[in-house]
Amino acid sequence: MSAVPGSTPAAAHLQGESTPVGGIAGESPDIRASVRQVDTAGPDPRLSINQATIKYADLATALRVTADAGIQAIGLWREPVNEVGLDVAARMLTDSGLRFTTHCRGGFFTLPAGAERDAALDDNRRAIEETATLAAAGAEGSTAVLVLVAGGLPAGSRDLVGARERVRDAIGVLAPEAAAAGVTLAIEPLHPMYASDRAVVSTLGQALDIAADFEPAVVGAAVDTFHIWWDPQVLEQVARAGREGRIATYQVCDWKTPLPADVLLSRHYTGDGVIDFGSLTRAVMATGYDRDIEVEIFNADIWADSPENVVRRTAETFAAAVSPHLG
Numbered sequence: 001m002s003a004v005p006g007s008t009p010a011a012a013h014l015q016g017e018s019t020p021v022g023g024i025a026g027e028s029p030d031i032r033a034s035v036r037q038v039d040t041a042g043p044d045p046r047l048s049i050n051q052a053t054i055k056y057a058d059l060a061t062a063l064r065v066t067a068d069a070g071i072q073a074i075g076l077w078r079e080p081v082n083e084v085g086l087d088v089a090a091r092m093l094t095d096s097g098l099r100f101t102t103h104c105r106g107g108f109f110t111l112p113a114g115a116e117r118d119a120a121l122d123d124n125r126r127a128i129e130e131t132a133t134l135a136a137a138g139a140e141g142s143t144a145v146l147v148l149v150a151g152g153l154p155a156g157s158r159d160l161v162g163a164r165e166r167v168r169d170a171i172g173v174l175a176p177e178a179a180a181a182g183v184t185l186a187i188e189p190l191h192p193m194y195a196s197d198r199a200v201v202s203t204l205g206q207a208l209d210i211a212a213d214f215e216p217a218v219v220g221a222a223v224d225t226f227h228i229w230w231d232p233q234v235l236e237q238v239a240r241a242g243r244e245g246r247i248a249t250y251q252v253c254d255w256k257t258p259l260p261a262d263v264l265l266s267r268h269y270t271g272d273g274v275i276d277f278g279s280l281t282r283a284v285m286a287t288g289y290d291r292d293i294e295v296e297i298f299n300a301d302i303w304a305d306s307p308e309n310v311v312r313r314t315a316e317t318f319a320a321a322v323s324p325h326l327g
Helices: 031-041 059-068 078-084 086-096 115-137 160-181 204-211 234-243 277-286 300-304 307-321
Strands: 047-050 073-077 099-107 145-149 184-187 219-224 247-252 293-295
Touching: 047 099, 047 307, 059 073, 059 078, 059 086, 059 307, 073 078, 073 086, 078 086, 078 099, 078 115, 086 115, 099 115, 099 247, 115 145, 115 160, 145 219, 145 247, 160 184, 160 204, 160 219, 184 204, 184 247, 204 219, 204 234, 219 234, 234 247, 234 277, 247 277, 293 307
Parallel strands: 047 073, 047 293, 073 099, 099 145, 145 184, 184 219, 219 247, 247 293
Antiparallel strands: none
C-alpha cells in the first residue's frame, strides 16, 4: 500500500464515461469555513482531479491548471494521453510533479467471441501498458490503477447473466498480464440506468463477486459515489471490499435531480446534490483506505467553464463535503 498521499510532495476528449490494491482502502459542514481552509491551507492533499472533470482541457492544460491550483494528483484518460503519445505524456506527467491516481479506461468486455472481442482485449492490453508507464512517471505515491467499465448488452441481446460472465472471462485473460505489469484492474460498477448500454456490472457487490476469483493486488473495485450511493447494501459492501483489500480507488461527485436528457452528463460538484458523503467517506476510511480521492464529473455546464474555475470550485466543494470525513 502506498504511503498516505498527503505526506508526499506536489508534483498534470473523452468518449463518455497504480501499485497493488491496499486496505481499501450526516451533518452538513460549514461551507464557508471549509472554503477558508482551502484559501489558507491549500487544497486537500488527498484530492485528485480526474481529467473528465475538465474534459476540454488537453493534457498540457490539465496538468498545468491542476498543479497551479496546488492540487497534488491527477487521474488521466486514454484519449488525451494518446493524442500526444505515451512517451511524451509520461514526460509531461513527470515534469508536472503530480501523482498519477488512475487511468480511464479499459473494459467493454461483453461481446461474444470473435474479432471484435479480440480487438477489445488487445486494446485493454495497451491500456495496461499505458497505466504502468504513467504510474512510473508520476510523483511518489502514484498508483497503477486501470479503471474498467464492463460494457453493456451486445446489440440484440437480453442475456444479462451471460454478459457478466464474459466480463469475468475477459478479466481472467488479462489478469496475468496486469500482474506482470504491476497494474491493478479496478472494476467500476455503474448505476443500473447504464446497464443496457455501458456497464452490466451495477453494484459493488457484483464487482466484488467477479474480483473474488483473482488476487486483490490484481483485480479490485472502483468505489464511485455517483454509482453506488443508492444501494441499500452499500455500506456493507464497502466494508466487504475493505476486508478483501479491493478498494483500488475512491471517486466522488454528486447526484442531483432532475437528470438531464443525457444521463451520462448528470454528475455535479460534491455537496450540490443529495449524496451523503459523510457516511460513504467514513465507511471507506474505516477500511484503512489511504490513497488519493478523485473527483470525476461529467456535466456539460461544468465542462463549458474554464478549467481554472472548475479546478478551483472542485477544491472548494471537496473541502466542504468530503474533507471533514477523512479523519
